[in-house]
Amino acid sequence: AQKVTQAQTEISVVEKEDVTLDCVYETRDTTYYLFWYKQPPSGELVFLIRRNSFDEQNEISGRYSWNFQKSTSSFNFTITASQVVDSAVYFCALSEAAGGSYIPTFGRGTSLIVHP
Amino acid sequence: EAQVTQNPRYLITVTGKKLTVTCSQNMNHEYMSWYRQDPGLGLRQIYYSMNVEVTDKGDVPEGYKVSRKEKRNFPLILESPSPNQTSLYFCASRLAGPDYEQYFGPGTRLTVT
Numbered sequence: 714a715q716k717v718t719q720a721q722t723e724i725s726v727v728e729k730e731d732v733t734l735d736c737v738y739e740t741r742d743t744t745y746y747l748f749w750y751k752q753p754p755s756g757e758l759v760f761l762i763r764r765n766s767f768d769e770q771n772e773i774s775g776r777y778s779w780n781f782q783k784s785t786s787s788f789n790f791t792i793t794a795s796q797v798v799d800s801a802v803y804f805c806a807l808s809e810a811a812g813g814s815y816i817p818t819f820g821r822g823t824s825l826i827v828h829p
Numbered sequence: 830e831a832q833v834t835q836n837p838r839y840l841i842t843v844t845g846k847k848l849t850v851t852c853s854q855n856m857n858h859e860y861m862s863w864y865r866q867d868p869g870l871g872l873r874q875i876y877y878s879m880n881v882e883v884t885d886k887g888d889v890p891e892g893y894k895v896s897r898k899e900k901r902n903f904p905l906i907l908e909s910p911s912p913n914q915t916s917l918y919f920c921a922s923r924l925a926g927p928d929y930e931q932y933f934g935p936g937t938r939l940t941v942t
Contacts, residue, residue, distance in 0.1 A: 719871075744927075745927070746927050746928045748930060750931075750933075756917075756935065756936050757933065757935055757936070758919060758921075758931075758933035759933075760930040760931070763928065763930055765928060804871065804872065808927035808928070809927060810927045810928075815860070815925075815926060816874065816877060816887065817874075817927075817931065819871050819872040819873075821869065821870060821871035822871045822872075
């Protein structure tokens with residue numbers, strides 16, 4: 714069974730600090746997909762990134778970067794030089810390719826608070 | 830504009846009074862699902878549908894019903910709401926396949942007294 718653990722319930726930083734949100738997953742499937750979503754205080758859920766299990770290249774998008782390591786079953790998300798607008802709940806999710814229903818499993822989320 | 834819409838956005842009701850939360854998507858997505866979000870518990874899937882007339886239970890289906898008579902609509906029905914169903918509900922849709930991201934509706938905050 715698939716499982717996603719976001720051990721950090723809440724992280725508080727001051728603006729311009731770098732912050733890493735951890736995501737550890739469990740799966741028996743060899744083909745799977747990992748996602749990050751952002752939920753700002755306004756409440757909507759926004760897709761940030763997708764990674765498949767065969768692509769371990771790190772991804773950078775502006776101040777955001779993602780580190781996918783199959784050896785440690787982790788897909789961590791780093792925000793460089795954090796800003797107040799980064800304050801949100803961030804969810805990591807996993808979808809397995811096997812089974813056919815592709816039901817995604819979400820972690821419990823990490824609440825990031827960036828203080829000015 | 831590609832979107833998932835939910836109605837109502839806010840609802841306060843009393844125990845036992847049947848209610849329906851509507852969900853509609855305009856992206857021709859095959860896959861639709863309902864989640865509830867509770868503090869400390871993250872997003873938990875209630876029901877999902879892989880296509881018209883194909884629905885299945887998620888992790889927390891008790892007390893809920895769904896139907897998928899048309900591809901674009903996926904209503905969530907609470908036949909006899911109870912206070913433990915007070916929550917924030919999200920509808921989501923995506924294309925078929927595990928590699929597609931989900932598009933979420935704006936959420937429905939339900940309070941059952």
